[in-house]
Amino acid sequence: MEQNKYLEYLAELYPTIEKASTEIINLQSIINLPKGTEHFLSDIHGEYEAFSHVLKNGSGAVRKKIDDVFGHTLGTAEKRSVATLIYYPREKLEQLRQSGEDMQNWYRVTLYRLIELCRVVSSKYTRSKVRKALPQDYAYVIEELITEKPELSDKEAYYEAIIQTILDIGRAEPFIIAMAELIQRLVVDHLHIIGDIFDRGPQPHRIMDCLMDYHSLDIQWGNHDVLWMGAAAGQQACIATVIRLCLRYGNLDILEDGYGINMLPLVTFALETYGDDDAARFAIKTPEEKADISLALQQRMHKAISVIQFKIEGKLAMENPEFGMDGRRLLERIDYDTMQVKIGQKQYALLDTIFPTIDPSDPYALTEKEQNVMERLTRAFKNCEKLQKHVKFLLKQGSLYKVYNGNLLYHGCMPMNGDGTLMEVPVYGTYYQGKELYDVLEQYVRKAFFSMEDQEKERGKHILWFLWSAPGSPLYGRSQMATFERYLIEDKETHREVKNAYYTLLERKETAELILKEFGLEGDSPRIINGHVPIHQKEGESPVKCEGKVLIIDGGFSRPYHRETGIAGYTLIYNSYGMSLAAHEPFETTEIAIQEETDIVSHQIAVSYNQKRKTVGDTDNGKQLLKKIAELKELIGAYRSGTIKERGN
Template sequence: MTTEELRYLQRLAELYPTIGKASTEIINLQSILNLPKGTEHFLSDIHGEYQAFSHVLRNGSGAVRKKVDDVFGHTLSNQDKRSLATLIYYPKEKIELVKKQEEDMENWYKITLYRLIEVCKTTASKYTRSKVRKALPADYAYVIEELITEKAEVLDKEAYYDAIVETIIQIGRAENFIIALCELIQRLVVDHLHILGDIYDRGPGPHFIMDRLMSYHSLDIQWGNHDVVWMGAAAGQQACIATVIRNSVRYGNLDILEDGYGINMMPLAAFAMEAYRDDPCIAFSGISSPSNYNAMEKEYSRKMHKAIAVIQFKLEGQLIMNHPDFDMEDRLLLHRIHPEKGTITLPDGKEYPLLDNCFPTVDWTHPYQLTKEEQTVMERLTSGFVNCAKLQQHMRFLLDKGGLYRVYNGNLLFHGSIPLNEDGSFKKVQIYGNIYKGKALYDTLESYARRAFYELDDKELEKSRDILWYIWAAPNSPLFGKDKMTTFERYYIEDPGTHQENKNAYYRLLENEKVVDHILEEFGLDGAEGRIINGHVPVHQLEGENPVKCGGKVIVIDGGFSKAYRKITGIAGYTLIYNSYGLALTAHEPFTSAEDAVIREQDIVSNRVAVHYTSRRRLVGDTDNGKALKERISELKWLLEAYRRGIIKEKK
């Protein structure tokens, strides 16, 4: 035994100081290995749609209803099972509704408690008692444990449980207890949550989503390009700040910044009304301005929209010129404008008329330079983002729980793509003078993203912050995955051909098994068993596109949570469930409101399709956690041998 090995065993002995304790832990860990693997829940491209996200989280993409069906089968009507499932999703709201309709509430309490207890028993059965105990609500932990645990020593079990339930009702705690049981079922139905990017932008509630995720029991997050641009804004990168504000104005979501994060938009509003006071800014009407905006508010919105867009184009131009290795010279467009003609010549050499030729803040001799007033606006906005405690808290959570990719239980999870050449080989990408590809590109970009918040050297800090914008918009970014971002063209040029954004070869090669296997092997997975799960590009179900590709080796789960995408997807999002029996993909109907879900008992699970079922039920021992537990068992057996040979002395 080496000195290092002995030192490690001595440290392990501090945790398990006797043969008895080490042996007990081996037995405990071995029992865990033989339990069914926990259910994993995958969501992607939520885009601020908090209400729909909250509902899918509550129902576990149908996992809760399946548990209800498993427990009651044909012993309850479909209506009763639907009512019970709705109660589990929205216990407080459902109880209030029932109280208005039910005459004998005591009887309803009793029936409901027994039904919830049965669902709880089944849901908890795949976990150790210790894990269930940790999930129990503190106020009712002892009582719930008594109700869901089989007690062999109790001869008259029915009378025993009746007495507990009757007491709960008599002391007026039935409603609180029902709520506690419902929340426990929600907690136990999903063991681990994967968010595959794009929490932010488009929808009105990303800050509420972040609050909810911060209280979730177990999760990881793969950053999306829309999350990274918010990270850049929080880090003080001004092109990212301008982009975040422009997106918020465009989708009518300035409330997120002003009310959600307390960032003052008045400096921008005052500047926009002055600089563009004679400009109707018609091309900047936005695509989803709140319907309750009056004429003046709409005018403010248009002018702010144009003001921040022009600032964004200038700041992006500065970045591109400062970093020629970003290879984005074709996005330098302001100097290509012919103001006297009202046209622009794009890099392809073609000249197009502009829909808007009013540029009062552009100096045509230095088109990418901010005016003094624009600089002042950006300084104040930057201060607002950098000093917003709640935004910083949310971004640090993304850093703590997130990354650009993750390998988990045989699946490779990421938001966007792997930059590929047309022949399927990994594309070589230059980052600050060095060449990276495949996994190394992901690792390098993630390292820079983290340094944007922690780097102490000013020069390296600026480079790291600029990389966050690169990840958002660059053609070689794995999170963007297109040849260019045509924001300018969509505002200023009518010809739809100029709006085209061509996808990376990755998206054309997803049905090529050799390419997919090569990607999986690059990230340490077996090409025969592994899978890629990602989002980013909506699946066009209306056009017959299948989210399951390459014989099930690739699953794309962006189905249009965002309302802006539903016209092209035909649904309101995909989610994926991976339990001990296999993988199942769920397509969701549009979510209307929590009120409809409670009153009409409407769920939004529309269609569940098996992607892959295992020949035998997968156990904890088959998972990544199982591998770690097996290693621990091996180490503990080694410790036992050291105790028995007298190499290490027990501490009784």
């Protein structure tokens, strides 16, 4: 009965045998096309320029297409010039105009080259999909130029007439821009962001704007992303931490200029409360010339918000003992006479002893002025239209994990015990592990924004803080976040943040197989793809773990990591031929990339090679198309048996 109801519904869409048959033929043609290219990026950390360039060049995919199409017919310099034009068409055209180039001749040569590239990159898609990707103003003309016309006896004359018309009416430049952007659009079919868009770097808001305009993507939240999501939800520990990190890395302009969040309440409070304090332990990691306000004031603001964070976190840890974050309750362990703090069985002298807002008898209580600051900042975050729009997009396109084309994607780790078993993590009175843990935590993230019940909404907000830095968090995966210790205790032993057993167990293939099985993936081909922990290439560390079953693609987009890792980020390309990692050298600036026609230097590492080229039929989407073909065949059978009557004329 249910099947008949479904076939009746399908008959509304395909009312005749002819229409159902035509759709089967269309779907079958799609299934036999080459699999689209997937592009994986992780741990971007606000580095917009490097991110933008890697996105534009598809981790080398654009340059490979140029090599494939033009082979030895173009020299290296000419290929570099074509690549730069595709990445930065407007800027490159402006540069050429100022150089005295013979623009009419250049337009003609360039148009022919871009048309040839467009033909090749569009060949793996259906004409319908390409049509949807075409820029509206030039859709018809581009379709004419990139579509083979075997019926024409003089193809060259036909195409030349179109190009000459483009030149005659003065539309060469906008047409070239449209073609360049189309090539970028078609080279990569789908983008995966494996977490940590925010923090450290100066322009996460621009990255988010860029992602919101991207044609096809998914996002796996990182711990830095959920921190900002928590701030947008009004969770005060997250708000204080976001502000502290912006101050620590000299990126206050992200809040003030990028999101329009006014820091005046904190400025006023810091001047009043810490005006005579140099706050030396709260130094800013930025050159002085970058600062919009004095470094001395920024250090005082940094200290003010850090103390507020310590207070809010201590209270949260006390109220949520199952989070396992008692290590954040350090203000109650300070002897305020000797200014020493007890951690474990040892006493440590504090490197800063000026805490005018802490009441030793109630160390986690915010003063009236601190409460006022946090109330005003909370309103600012919750009422920030741009931040709320970005977080809404993260909720719509994002998740804690994703299973896609046989691969498991997540940012951090799978919490595990030292013996290789899955760790049980308590979440509001119930223990979860593996996939169930991921699922329940994601449910609470969404409750923080959408629940109609106040208690569940508040629990969801607390889970956002838990995900940021708790030992049981699959996004963090360490024993503690030693923020207080790093600021205020000299002994580096207290700074240690011990990684979850997952990271040592990753060298064993059975670890990956256990995790993949949790998510319904078995066999030789599925892989775990995650980020979060930078790979130290210069120390010989490989991003390929568990005999190729795990790929860690955090190579350090963030500039502070370049010295540690020896590279500037790993990315991953998965196309119809196989899977390859790209290790990127540091990106200088967009201006240098355009002026000197330099690309990011990338070293390709083959992960797998398909002996038989993968098609759409081998993908998740292909499996859905095959299912639809089977259903349409059932519909045709029902028409022919008389079970269902054809509609229409």
